[in-house]
Amino acid sequence: MIKPLRKRHLQLWLGLAVVLPASILAGWLAVPTPATDTLLQPATSAPLPLILASRDSPAQTITLRASTDTATLQLEWVTKSELAAPSALIYAGERLLGRIGPQGVYRFSFTPGCKDIHPSFTIYDIIHHKNIEKINF
Amino acid sequence: MGISYQAVGWNRQKRRYDTILLGFCIAYIGTFVGLSLVFNREMTFETLLIRSTSTLALLLLHVILSIGPLCRLDNRFLPLLYNRRHLGVTMFTIAAIHGGFSIFQFHGLGNVNPLLSLFLSNTRYDSLSAFPFQALGFFALLIFLLMAVTSHDFWLHMLSPRTWKTLHMAVYAAYLLVILHVVLGVIQYETNPVFILILFGGTSILITLHLLAGYREVRKDNLHFPEAPNASPQFPEAQKRLVQVCAVSDIAPDRAKVFCIDKERIAVFRSGDILHAIHNVCKHQNGPLGEGKVIDGCITCPWHGYQYLPKNGQSPPPFTEKVSTYDVEVIDGMVWLDPKPYPEGTERPGAPVNQQQNKA
Numbered sequence: 001m002i003k004p005l006r007k008r009h010l011q012l013w014l015g016l017a018v019v020l021p022a023s024i025l026a027g028w029l030a031v032p033t034p035a036t037d038t039l040l041q042p043a044t045s046a047p048l049p050l051i052l053a054s055r056d057s058p059a060q061t062i063t064l065r066a067s068t069d070t071a072t073l074q075l076e077w078v079t080k081s082e083l084a085a086p087s088a089l090i091y092a093g094e095r096l097l098g099r100i101g102p103q104g105v106y107r108f109s110f111t112p113g114c115k116d117i118h119p120s121f122t123i124y125d126i127i128h129h130k131n132i133e134k135i136n137f
Numbered sequence: 138m139g140i141s142y143q144a145v146g147w148n149r150q151k152r153r154y155d156t157i158l159l160g161f162c163i164a165y166i167g168t169f170v171g172l173s174l175v176f177n178r179e180m181t182f183e184t185l186l187i188r189s190t191s192t193l194a195l196l197l198l199h200v201i202l203s204i205g206p207l208c209r210l211d212n213r214f215l216p217l218l219y220n221r222r223h224l225g226v227t228m229f230t231i232a233a234i235h236g237g238f239s240i241f242q243f244h245g246l247g248n249v250n251p252l253l254s255l256f257l258s259n260t261r262y263d264s265l266s267a268f269p270f271q272a273l274g275f276f277a278l279l280i281f282l283l284m285a286v287t288s289h290d291f292w293l294h295m296l297s298p299r300t301w302k303t304l305h306m307a308v309y310a311a312y313l314l315v316i317l318h319v320v321l322g323v324i325q326y327e328t329n330p331v332f333i334l335i336l337f338g339g340t341s342i343l344i345t346l347h348l349l350a351g352y353r354e355v356r357k358d359n360l361h362f363p364e365a366p367n368a369s370p371q372f373p374e375a376q377k378r379l380v381q382v383c384a385v386s387d388i389a390p391d392r393a394k395v396f397c398i399d400k401e402r403i404a405v406f407r408s409g410d411i412l413h414a415i416h417n418v419c420k421h422q423n424g425p426l427g428e429g430k431v432i433d434g435c436i437t438c439p440w441h442g443y444q445y446l447p448k449n450g451q452s453p454p455p456f457t458e459k460v461s462t463y464d465v466e467v468i469d470g471m472v473w474l475d476p477k478p479y480p481e482g483t484e485r486p487g488a489p490v491n492q493q494q495n496k497a
Contacts (some may be wrong), residue, residue, distance in 0.1 A: 024337055
């Protein structure tokens with residue numbers, strides 16, 4: 001190499017020594033944190049102590065729980081095999097409790113109304129707009 | 138070495154090198170596909186191809202860019218330099234497969250021209266995390282294409298070594314574009330820190346190698362050599378400016394030592410029992426002749442094997458390349474050099490290594 005070319009190489013790499021790490025750092029800092037949907041999927045809460053009723057099937061186990069003073073009810077949904085619908089909403093009467101999806105444990109706490117002495121729950125397929133199942137206790 | 142086009146001559150060494158290179162590429166892609174299928178069976182063929190070729194091209198690009206400084210730091214790497222253009226064309230081919238499949242997969246199946254779609258499907262040029270990174274890869278590929286098609290010596294002669302070298306230095310711009318393409322692309326959604334650590338490691342190694350080699354060359358260029366006093370009785374030819382560069386014993390048989398005097402590098406070769414001095418820069422691609430050796434009586438460039446006769450700096454017939462020659466003398470076991478160049482191809486007698494007996 002001739003001297004001007006050697007000098008140009010060195011100048012270029014001095015520039016790259018600043019630009020490359022800065023670019024990598026900037027790109028890394030710009031990585032977006034994944035958005036979490038908290039609208040219909042609250043964190044699974046702890047199970048309430050009293051078990052009022054329970055239903056077991058190969059697809060799921062559904063338990064109706066209550067606090068010791070029965071002021072709060074809780075629907076515990078354990079999905080054992082995936083639902084036919086990719087995502088479904090669960091209603092207590094006409095009240096939206098939340099969303100159930102892939103395998104896992106879902107618990108939805110709610111305050112019982114006068115109609116909730118024998119509450120019924122509806123599983124609704126939000127994509128196909130139809131009721132999947134109705135559960136009566 | 139004329140300007141007429143001549144097909145690439147594959148000698149035994151090049152064939153061996155290319156076979157190893159091809160074997161490595163196949164083994165890499167095979168391993169990548171195998172491991173991907175073990176850990177993620179749902180990956181499609183297109184995704185596998187796009188990912189395996191992208192990582193392979195990036196790896197080869199790092200190897201290519203490290204060859205130059207490695208050779209400057211240790212001449213055992215010189216055989217890699219001899220075949221660097223093959224590596225470059227291979228890297229471009231693999232990058233082109235990656236680019237072609239990516240354009241087909243992400244832009245080829247709609248009703249918009251794929252190249253238009255590449256630039257118009259995402260116009261968030263004001264965002265880092267959503268930047269249209271594919272456009273960066275496209276421009277890098279364009280530079281690699283230009284380099285690959287002009288890699289033959291025909292273009293070197295057509296464009297002149299200076300223009301050709303300037304054009305090929307665009308590889309550094311392409312490298313920056315590739316790094317941005319990766320950082321603003323895959324790194325934004327494959328958030329495993331291993332990927333960014335590998336990328337950072339690769340660029341750090343390259344930066345370190347280039348800066349080390351660059352500063353070493355600066356030190357070589359800034360060495361000062363003692364000059365003979367004008368009135369010295371040892372130098373009756375007073376108009377000559379002689380510079381003492383080293384001891385005769387410092388120069389190994391059929392090898393050279395290089396000295397930078399008045400901003401020019403001069404290689405002093407020991408060919409048999411005679412010292413010859415020629416300009417250090419090969420006419421082919423500005424290779425460092427002084428790092429080569431004398432083979433079959435000819436000074437042979439370590440980069441691509443171009444040859445020059447030590448006595449006159451001319452390539453042996455039918456070749457026509459010529460470099461400048463210099464006067465060299467041996468006095469009391471020390472080598473003295475006149476840094477004034479003779480016109481390219483001028484024959485000079487050189488200096489017998491035992492010349493001190495004549496001068497004493």
